[in-house]
Amino acid sequence: MISSAGFLETPLYLNLTACPQCENSFVVEKLKERIEKARAKASLDVLAKIVLVEKKGDLVFEDISYDRRRFFQALKTMTSAQVAAFLDENTAQTNTPYSAKKLPLKRELLNKLIKRMPSGNGVIGILENYAFTIKAGSSCTNCFACVGMCPTGALKIKKDTEGIGLLFNSSLCTGCALCRDFCRMEAVTVAKGFRGTDYFEYEICNPCSSQSHEQASRGAGAVIEEMVCRGRRE
Numbered sequence: 091m092i093s094s095a096g097f098l099e100t101p102l103y104l105n106l107t108a109c110p111q112c113e114n115s116f117v118v119e120k121l122k123e124r125i126e127k128a129r130a131k132a133s134l135d136v137l138a139k140i141v142l143v144e145k146k147g148d149l150v151f152e153d154i155s156y157d158r159r160r161f162f163q164a165l166k167t168m169t170s171a172q173v174a175a176f177l178d179e180n181t182a183q184t185n186t187p188y189s190a191k192k193l194p195l196k197r198e199l200l201n202k203l204i205k206r207m208p209s210g211n212g213v214i215g216i217l218e219n220y221a222f223t224i225k226a227g228s229s230c231t232n233c234f235a236c237v238g239m240c241p242t243g244a245l246k247i248k249k250d251t252e253g254i255g256l257l258f259n260s261s262l263c264t265g266c267a268l269c270r271d272f273c274r275m276e277a278v279t280v281a282k283g284f285r286g287t288d289y290f291e292y293e294i295c296n297p298c299s300s301q302s303h304e305q306a307s308r309g310a311g312a313v314i315e316e317m318v319c320r321g322r323r324e
């Protein structure tokens with residue numbers, strides 16, 4: 091809810107004047123902490139978009155009573171409209187994964203937000219807290235099982251005259267760690283934060299990028315062989 095408020099055109103007023111009498115009043119402090127955290131993490135302008143009204147005298151809007159369900163429904167409708175408009179406006183900038191790979195909507199939205207933000211601390215904060223970096227260590231055999239497993243297309247095969255290797259695009263990575271869990275060589279590390287050069291581009295992520303096509307196919311062969319053997323054992 092807090093992050094979504096960053097998309098609102100007009101401030102969202104929350105009437106908290108009755109909260110001190112409620113047994114759940116501790117939620118107010120938690121809410122303030124969350125807002126502060128969102129601001130510090132991503133420099134989103136949420137403080138200006140969410141106005142917490144704690145004294146009756148500060149109420150400057152019509153006193154309509156919403157129950158919790160209706161309140162969140164109204165908020166969802168408002169923010170969804172803003173987000174949809176935002177997506178439409180920026181469709182041309184979509185960073186689409188290849189083939190049938192699919193990027194979750196939330197990640198796509200975050201990427202659009204990053205593209206729209208001026209470079210600086212805000213973008214750095216988002217990349218530090220919400221992006222991931224995948225590295226494949228020296229035990230990587232270029233078998234590319236991780237490429238097949240990655241649901242979003244963040245991993246891709248590099249194949250050119252220099253040889254073959256593994257490419258990674260941080261803007262398409264959700265940090266699910268399937269690649270790490272599936273790598274039989276235990277070569278993959280998943281780290282929080284972007285550590286590359288260009289967040290939106292594919293970059294080499296393993297040291298064996300100059301491996302020949304024959305060496306690479308031996309790696310893939312070994313994986314298939316092990317899968318077949320495992321299947322026989324089970």
Ligand code: SF4
Nearest residue numbers: 230231233234236273
């Ligand atoms: S060895 Fe591991 S990191 Fe290297 S390509 Fe195969 S699955 Fe990916």
Ligand code: SF4
Nearest residue numbers: 240263264266267269
């Ligand atoms: S953690 Fe690995 S499998 Fe998951 S999205 Fe990132 S690169 Fe793909």
